[in-house]
Amino acid sequence: MPDSSSSSPDSSPGAADLQRRLLDWYDRHRRTLPWRAPPGGRADPYHVWLSEIMLQQTTVAAVGAYFRDFVARWPTVQDLADADLDDVLRAWAGLGYYARARNLHKCARVVAHDRGGRFPEDEEELRRLPGVGDYTAAAVAAIAFDRPAAVMDGNVERVVARLHAVTQPLPDAKPALKVLTSALTPAYRPGDHAQAMMDLGATICTPRKPKCILCPWSGGCAGRRAGIEAGLPAKRPKPERPTRRAVIFWLVNGKGAVLIRRRPEKGLLGGMMEFPSGPWEPRPDLPEVEAALDSAPARTAWKALPGIVRHTFTHFHLEMRVAVGRVGYEPPLNGRWVPVDQLGEEALPTVMAKVARHVMAAAGRGPAGSP
Ligand code: SF4
Structure with missing residues (x-):
């Protein structure tokens, strides 16, 4: 849970106010991404799932070309399921762990062959698919199906740690950050809210030099008020690599x-x-x-x-x-x-x-x- 330096409820805007400010900001400043639906549109679950698996290990900028290549070669989950595994591994080269690419292929087969080509909408059911963990399940549920799921990636952890001035180091702070993120997740446009959180972390509440002056939450951010935002989230020192x-x-x-x-x-x-x-x-x-x-x-x-x-x-x-x-x-x-x-x-x-x-x-x- 947030520690003693967290903002008190009396001094912070309520969740509804934060949600409204964030969605207003998102409607004006959302990033255009190859897998993202246009404003008001519904995202393709295959595109969302594919991009989220790719994004687990690399940046949005690096994933763009891979994503376009994959959907050009395999336009549907059925096409990916029918692809030769070696072709998929080759197309994946440079995107990190190949276990992810093998699971990607396996998951495509499960969705195509056992589920008639439709991804489940529910977070829990999504988690049962090969290679789909908590993060991807929440992201697909929220972005593709507009479910109110707390999507926790590095960007969101950073934004929430700063917003609530959580000084407990990562990874120990993860459960507390998830509780705070869930409390902030609205029933209205939860998919846009999740993407707005990601965009805020990627473009405004950046790891170094957050642009607080441009932030829709600058007035209610406990980390900024305490002057500790740049040092958050705190991290446990990593052991040296042998x-x-x-x-x-x-x-x-x-x-x-x-x-x-x-x-x-x-x-x-x-x-x-x-x-x-x-x-x-x-x-x-x-x-x-x-x-x-x-x-x-x-x-x-x-x-x-x-x-x-x-x-x-x-x-x-x-x-x-x-x-x-x-x-x-x-x-x-x-x-x-x-x-x-x-x-x-x-x-x-x-x-x-x-x-x-x-x-x-x-x-x-x-x-x-x-x-
Ligand atoms: S005010 Fe600054 S630190 Fe706080 S959420 Fe916004 S960008 Fe991040």
Whole structure:
């Protein structure tokens, strides 16, 4: 619950006043987004669901092109359900966790095949769909079906923490912020209210330097009144990310094709293609190639390339040494040979695309950017 520094009910405008001010502001300043219905229109539930899944890990600006591409290729949830999973994974590359893309495809199949192509309207039923958590269920219920759901994303948490001067750090403050957001959610135009909250957080109540002077709530904002808005929401310090280190094996056959293999379905980069590698372990130094030979895909003369490939995942940094080897025949390996110039067509995660660019650059085959 809000702490002692929260505004008292006597000094704040009531919820109805805040709601009215926010909707007035939204009617004048709403963002135009590719998945958003025009004023007064009904949003397509497929578009809302798709955009919200995409937005979980990246920004509105980055999602726009992906969203347009997806709806051009798969205009309906039925089309997405019928799509080949590898095509969906490829189209998803760059949008973050591939588990989300697999769940997206699974969810499309459930909606298309078990529900006649219609998304449920109720938050609880939405939550039963693959890959749909509390946030997405609330967002789809509110935006697509105008249900009074409390849609909690980072923007909304920030706005509400400031409005009520909640100083308890995140993530501990989440339940209190949800209660406050629910209390603020109107029965009238709840979908527009949810989108207005998001827009306010994205354009006015921004993480740095909130533009309070332009804010429809500036008169009733407890955080601003206390002069603490810029420091809210407070956050628990994050633990430092460890660094894991590994050897990646780039094996080329007599026809100039490189070996890739599929990662296990579960876990990090699940189901994505990769170059074989030794274990990704936390260790103080990069392993020598010899130390990783047990994991090498073939017995051959491996040569370490100069330089290090670096990538950062949510929970750890990864540093990689790349070893290059050749085989003159095609040994029975767990994987697939792909001509180097066709690697761009594979569902390679960003980390592996970096490895490919590193090898190309070392070989002098074009700029470090074109595998
Ligand atoms: S007044 Fe400032 S801090 Fe308060 S909600 Fe508006 S933009 Fe955010």
